[in-house]
Amino acid sequence: MFMLVLGHVLALAPPVMKALGRGVNWVVKDARWVASKVALLSMGLGWLNWGLGLIGGAILVKGVMDEYRRRGGKSPVHLGVLGAAGYSGMLIWHGGLSGSAPLKVAEKGHLQELVGEASWALALPDSIGLRETVFSSWSLALTATVALLTVALFAWLGRTVKSNKAVPDAHAVNVSLDKEQASLSFADRLDRGRWLSAITGLACIAGAVWWASSGAPAQELKFITP
Template structure:
């Protein structure tokens, strides 16, 4: 009986929702013990911190909706029939497993740089099609290796156009605006620092997959795939397409009318343009609604978990723990090692908080305080945080769930290859940050 209860407890805690509940409990407990308000009784302290948690619970509603929209629209474009059919045709070209793996990885990473939700589904669908195409040709195939290649968009996305932290701080009135102001994407996503590191990471992943592919043979892996239905556009242009075109014209006009040009990109701008593209592509509102409905299913975890992240942030801020943690960093760090500590901490925390947006909401205030105290370039420090967040996605099963369902590959088989990709990518990023920050 006790062993059964222990297994149930373990199974609960290793779920993403179980982890965020555990983190919430730890945050509240820490605030009670180490918070600023030590004059109150234990009962009063508990009530105060529970109140802070409740008041912060919906403190990131705008951010939550932004993240849901970017995943939903990315998903809807991945199942758009012309794109879906294009991926299927693309899968028929590679003649060997090596070619299939490298092409899957390259398309996935480029898609992930455009939009992380789009890249996640494109990578999963393409990996599945590649496996089917190679099997039909009686070629050596490794579904798990192909699936790991199809997951690489999540290991590179935070340096791309849907990067949560860089886009968030590029908005006027973001939750750290009073401390750091608005940081344009020219200092983050489009900086030479990010372009150099992201490009290097792409080539490094391709090289690692080449080595893994050369040393792996045909794998007997039992896969159970989940069918994914493409959605075609309407036969003729309807009101939705006109509205979409209007949104694209307005979005592009406003973007380039801004003195900062493309540097004025932020989450709202990206979502606005993606909304317009999706409406224009599907032409008909009913088809667009059908695609969005499918995408909404994939965003349920964001809807459920982000308020808990906001509650954690409310507790940490109100209790003064953020300032205490910042002081600890200040007293135990040197300017040379702050970027590396930021990178390591972001990679670790991502294993507990599988969301770049939710993680930034919690770690952002701490990193900003530390960065300002050492007079470090905040834009670069945000990128370092982004690299840590994205690379440990390779060990985090949360975002791999759609890919596992579509490819049918067991998680254990996927992680076997993702571990090597993580190790190589983590080492490269740590060295690049240390020598070039």
């Protein structure tokens, strides 16, 4: 849950939102490659952080839909294919920096704790660093292979699956923010206020820096282990 919240916060951060906006502009340049480009970006985000890939992929899809709606409401890509491409980051996330298994085995003593008093526990390594898991040649090769095959699949689907012509207007079913703001409770205003988010975010960053510098080596990424 923490990793999902972290990814959500990252995806909604202004610099990331700006980068996602540029990503949308790059995606819609050529209608033939829209789905494959969305899949590629989603997997890149998912490799960094699965929560970021999950939320960022959805934002990419919505951005592409909004852009085609702005251009006249016609989508050259089937919306189901586009949506699936947005969540393709889930295909490779566990080979990335937020994978639970590689992060846990990087913790000192974790493997011995798993087997308890077994006679062969001492034969296990104290830890297995990220260089031997996420950044190993086999792991990177496997991740790259899956990513390339996925991009190729969505390139094929984007050209062969018939498009849904009309792009639904997501804003048509929502009341305006101004009208919502008038009826917000104190808890809602607190939730949407920037100052509380800023204070909490700065506290988390300061805590992570302190924990990373005073705790386990940075290669373990223990300070963000889910």
